[in-house]
Amino acid sequence: MSQGEPNSSPAQFDVFVTYQSILQNEEISTPLAAILTLTQLIEKSSAGTMFELVQALNDGAEILKQRTPNPISLNAGCELFIAFVTLFPHDSDSFSDLKTELVKQGRNYATEALTYRDKIAALALGFIEDDSVILTHSYSRVVMKTLLRAHERKRISVYVTEARPRGLGLRTYDELTAVGIPCTVVLDSAVSYVMDKVDLVLVGSEAVVESGGLINAVGSNQIAIIAKAANKPFYALAESYKFHRLFPLSQYDLPTHNPNVLSFPPASVSTSLPTKGAVIGSGLQKITPAEGSRSMTQEQVARNPNVDYTRPDLISLVFSDVGSLTPEGVSQYLVGMFAG
Secondary structure (H helix, E strand, C coil): CCCCCCCECCCCCCHHHHHHHHHCCCCCCHHHHHHHHHHHHHHHECCCCHHHHHHHHHHHHHHHHHCCCCCHHHHHHHHHHHHHHHHCCCCCCCHHHHHHHHHHHHHHHHHHHCCHHHHHHHHHHCCCCCCEEEEECCCCHHHHHHHHHHHHHCCEEEEEECCCCCCCHHHHHHHHHHCCCCEEEECHHHHHHHHHHCCEEEECCCEEECCCCEEEECCHHHHHHHHHHCCCCEEEECCHHHEECCCCCCHHHCCCCCCCCCCCCCCCCCCCCCCCCCCCCCCCCCCCHHHHCCCCCHHHHHCCCCEEEECHHHCCEEEECCEEECHHHHHHHHHHHHCC
């Protein structure tokens, strides 16, 4: 067996293809897709002992990690499921029966987990007052569920960041305005400008880590810093399967950080000068169409991070399917969860 290949028949089961297929369902998040993929791996595996099965799961998880540009939330799902398999009582009559039961439990968990966003929305609703002005960042399914639930019962208005470079805030804007929620897109660079008009901040999550800190779409950290300075509550919404045994101390401890992030291009690479077109007159700068249509190159985008880390002291509460937790509460929950 080659290194990194799961202990199952590769001709019959491709772990990455299975994972991508499951992700086609818009309702299934990355960690849940990972759990369902590993569940199928158990079903297809020829492992005859628990040691072989856990090795196959670890190998499958490693393949997913290596082939995914941002594996943080994927790792959270794999870690949770492998811990569950390891701690599961081994009292079945045969190992085959045990594998059958693990597959059943994995699928039952995924079905139940699809209800978590409703639980979180119901919990967060109590912290949203009538006529609230909410700031959110990028696009998050659990945040969308919460905002739609709030709209059914209260009057709310929403500012959403554009969330460069992917611009997913525009998707949030489209979906909110489609149901009649007043919404305005805010430049990422205008968060400080708009914060005084905001009552609270709601963001989703890639993962909530062992320190109680948050990993989310890049820009979340600076929003949290500004919210803290303005004395506005900053709430993170996260399903418990996104709780991750990771303890970053800075941005550069994230698994997604690599030497290319924020690196300087070689000195031999020339940079283009600004297009001429600025004129003096009436105190304003006139911009030609060529200047106005500029955008970052793919190389420039690639040198930027796609997620960042928000320290726990900047987070007011984490709303989850297991309750509203302080960042310290997340740490305690994680310890209990992986201690069995």
